[in-house]
Amino acid sequence: MDGIELEILWSNLIGVVTERAKALQRIAFSPIVREAGDLAYALFDQRGRMVAQANTGTPGHINSLAFAGAHLVKEFAGRCEPGDVLITNDPWLSAGHFFDITTLTPIFKGDALIAYLGSTIHHTDIGGYGVGAGARDVHEEGLWIPPLKLYERGTPNPVLHAIIGRNVRTPDAVFGDLAAQVSSGQAAAEHLIALCERHGLEDLEALSDEIITRSEESTRNAIRKLRPGTYHGKTVFDAPGGEKITLKVALTVDAETGTIVADFDGSSMQTSSGINVVLNYTHAYATFAIRSCLNHELPNNTGSLAPIEIKAPVGSIINCSYPAPVNARHVVGMYVAMPILKALYQVFPEKVLAEGSGAVWTVQIEGRKADGKPFTSSMFNYSGGMGARAEKPGPSATCYPTGVAAVPVEILEAAMPIVFDRKELRRGSGGAGRMPGGDGQIIAFHMNTSDPWLLNAVPSRVDMGPEGLGGGESGQSGRFLVNGEYVSPARKLGMKPGDQVVLETPGGGGYGTPA
Known part of the structure; x- marks a missing residue:
């Protein structure tokens, strides 16, 4: 395909998916989608290959969506009609826990199915236990939606809508978010059909082949430039409840074939708490870590991901088996990048960063407002410090590798009876080094309610701070306090009116020997 023509068509595709993603974000009900992204x-082609992604979102969702879209396309092959919308939140088929619901809209040009548009967002509530590590198996964690049709020929599936409505605490918010996903998919479909008509395309298959083939070959060429060999990395951290988790990786670079294999053999086995990770989510953050150092300027699609293979033992904490609980899977999943960066330090030390705080600290609150109406907060996140880089300090209150921002305190205070007493940087918590690690932050809040309330919180690194790199010093570990007492929660906490919660997130590791 002519390079100029390809660039024009590619810019159009990116424009469509990015515009619709930002529209979805603006109209979403869930604050963690609307405010935190x-x-x-x-966009997926007829064969279920991810062709183009929006210029927004978080790696755990984006690269998991590639798997979810492929599963749904295969499941409903030959059974889609105009007006259908497909749906699932199966953890092992999509993004790893029930809160992340994926929808896929088949796009028809006349009677011909030409492509699919997919989205994954974190919903406010999915029933069950909530965002925490306390469930004993996956069935306690909420509503499981297998691959189904949310809409059939433009009509809502009444049985599925009734089931969802009766199994969640905040049905208006959940259906509002689903409507946002459906409407954005419909609008994007119209734009893509117009794109095909403008450029005289019957479908997107030739364009998809060109994009994916070029992306794959460019990634293989980037790998061929690396020094071949096997490089090892390891990270150890504490999870909610004091569990010590070990993630090991052997990263093998094959310059002849242009492939990288990341093998997590030797990592911790799955646990009884809900911090287990499905392989899709492990793959999402592992490939992101590799590609962010290798060839971040290339498009992220099925082609650029194909040369990277991720392996993990079945039954391990990063390839858990049913019915392991998974609702707090980000607590471990966001650490997957850390051992990979340590392995890549041996390949190109100037492109990696020291260990950061790892997973964002997530908080979910349940209770009743003054008028007696129940509320469930959407998960809101707080980052620690990011690890330092070879030539730059680590940013403060910034989490690598996720792309999720913090929900502004003003939004949270407007949505529920919460009062924030402090929110400031935790000065000096970043590790010393030639380049210092980023600082964590301090957040203090209490609930302005006369009734007891429930707190779901999943802090990590409250015992072991992030390690420095190349002689850099470790960042400070975090602290989680309730009424001044240290707590390491793995389960929901029953709270009283007036109880104060303080979160002190970890600082990032330093890079290089301190001057």
């Missing part, structure tokens, strides 16, 4: 949006 916890979503993914992508």
Whole structure:
């Protein structure tokens, strides 16, 4: 395909998916989507290959969506009609826990199915236990939606809508978010059909082949430039409840074939708490870590991901088996990048960063307002410090590798009876080094309610701070306090009116020996 023509068509594709993703974010009900950007949006071809993703979102959703879209296309092959919308939140088929619901809209040009548009967003509530590590198996964690049709020929599936409505605490918010996903998919479909008509395309298959083939070959060429060999990395951290988790990776670079294999053999086995990770989510953050150092300027699609293979033992904490609980899977999943960066330090030390705080600290609150109406907060996140880089300090209150921002305190205070007493940087918590690690932050809040309330919180690194790199010093570990007492929660906490919660997130590791 002519390079100029390809660039014009590619810019059009990116424009469509990015515009619709930002529209979805603006109209979403869930604050973590609307304010924090916890979503993914992508275009798939007829064969279920991810062709283009929006310029927004978080890696855990984006690269998991590539798997979810492929599963749904395969499941409903030959059974889609105009007006259908497909749906699932199966953890092992999509993004790893029930809160992340994926929808896929088949796009028809006349009677011909030409492509699909998919989105994954974090919903406010999915029933069950909530965002925490306390469930004993996956069935306690909420509503499981297998691959189904949310809409059939433009009509809502009444049985599925009734089931969803009766199994969640905040049905208006959940259906509002689903409507946002459906409407953005419909609008994007219209734009893509117009694109085909403008350029005289019967479908997108030739364009998809060109994009994916070029992306794959460019990634293989980037790998061929690396020094071949096997490089090892390891990270150890504490999870909610004091569990010590070990993630090991052997990263093998094959310059002849242009492939990288990341093998997590030797990592911790799955646990009884809900911090287990499905392989899709492990793959999402592992490939993101590799590609962010290798060839971040290339498009992220099925082609650029193909040369990277991720392996993990079945039954391990990063390839858990049913019915392992998974609702707090980000607590471990966001650490997957850390051992990979340590392995890549041996390949190109100037492109990696020291260990950061790892997973964002997530908080979910349940209770009753003054008028007696129940509320469930959407998950809101707080980052620690990011690890330092070879030539730059680590940013403070910034989490690598996720792309999820913090929900502003003003939004949270407007949505529920919460009062924030402090929110400031935790000065000096970053590790010393030639380049210092980023600082964590301090957040203090209490609930302005006369009734007891429930707190779901999943802090990590409250015992072990992030390690420095190349002689850099470790960042400070975090602290989680309730009424001044240290707590390491793995389960929901029953709270009283007036109880104060303080979160002191970890600082990032330093890079290089301190001057």
